[in-house]
């Protein structure tokens with residue numbers, strides 16, 4: 001039986017914009033009110049996804065969400081026709097309108113946490129959409145995320161879909177961005193690392209002083225229970241609160257793992273040595289590579305700016321590992337030098353491939369934020385909705401679809417344009433036909 005780790009990238013939605021919505025995410029705040037290009041953003045993402053498929057990797061796409069989110073605007077009291085709802089929100093509550101227009105579902109690392117069948121008791125792949133309660137614009141994603149995941153992984157024999165965790169800060173959950181799996185081979189049982197920012201039920205435990213810790217230990221533990229993971233194969237690690245205060249709002253901004261490699265910054269975790277020993281112990285004596293990047297080589301600011309750790313580490317068909325990095329890593333001297341050195345260090349990582357995903361980077365989302373990993377065997381992969389899997393044909397179709405429906409430029413004021421509702425719905429309706437998703441959006445119900 002063959003095994004894969006598929007990446008499901010989030011297709012950038014037609015309203016991609018820079019609204020400065022994510023306090024604690026330095027890029028989002030720094031680029032607030034900049035003019036975006038939804039068309040360029042979607043094409044950058046598609047190009048990266050297609051390049052990974054061309055490298056021989058299993059690659060899928062996840063549909064974006066309906067924005068502006070008229071359903072939420074109506075829920076909070078704006079009434080009338082769609083255009084009236086939008087106009088009233090733009091005048092009376094522009095900040096709420098901006099929250100209802102974000103294309104943030106593109107960062108599918110935050111769509112859900114996924115545990116492959118080799119790790120779970122019932123032998124199914126488990127999915128729990130992230131509730132994303134820390135940010136208003138993201139907290140409106142989970143229900144539709146659940147619909148899209150169910151339409152993509154649409155076979156109950158292999159895929160178990162859970163509801164998102166209760167919508168309270170005690171259960172703040174940001175999905176796979178705070179979850180890494182280490183294993184020998186993708187098809188073998190692995191250990192799942194859950195990295196959290198704070199303990200909700202223990203006020204004396206360490207937490208950041210300035211920026212929010214979006215993930216709680218309680219949420220991570222709930223996911224491990226739901227996904228039927230063993231204690232022997234789960235490790236809970238606290239993220240260093242000091243680095244959260246320096247802009248590391250998710251663990252995937254400071255660490256990433258693949259198979260038997262954990263690539264992380266010296267300052268990433270609390271109790272690092274103890275936790276590495278626990279990982280080693282639970283890994284049952286198999287060879288592990290802890291690739292630690294010292295502050296002396298790459299400081300936290302450089303890591304946050306370049307997104308050195310928001311890279312994807314992938315295993316190529318020839319067994320070598322490659323790093324999929326944003327071009328921002330090439331442009332940062334210290335980081336570029338580090339990556340050039342890394343491929344010579346004798347770790348399994350032998351190649352670096354750079355991609356321009358700047359439209360996403362300007363909102364704090366790198367290559368790793370743009371993808372949700374799903375480790376699968378060939379039977380499970382064959383059970384995935386085939387119209388979501390990247391092929392030459394899907395790539396061409398989606399590029400034409402973007403050309404037809406997406407704007408070249410979008411300014412914050414444009415979010416009040418009722419025409420954007422029509423454009424966005426027309427595009428998404430056509431997309432659900434291309435990807436054969438059925439009715440996953442509110443406007444289709």
Ligand SMILES: NCCC[C@H](NC(=O)CCC(=O)O)C(=O)O
Nearest residue numbers: 019020021022025028107365369
């Ligand atoms: N995993 C990367 C997530 C990036 C995302 N940025 C945003 O939502 C920015 C949106 C804006 O500011 O317009 C976030 O912070 O959750």
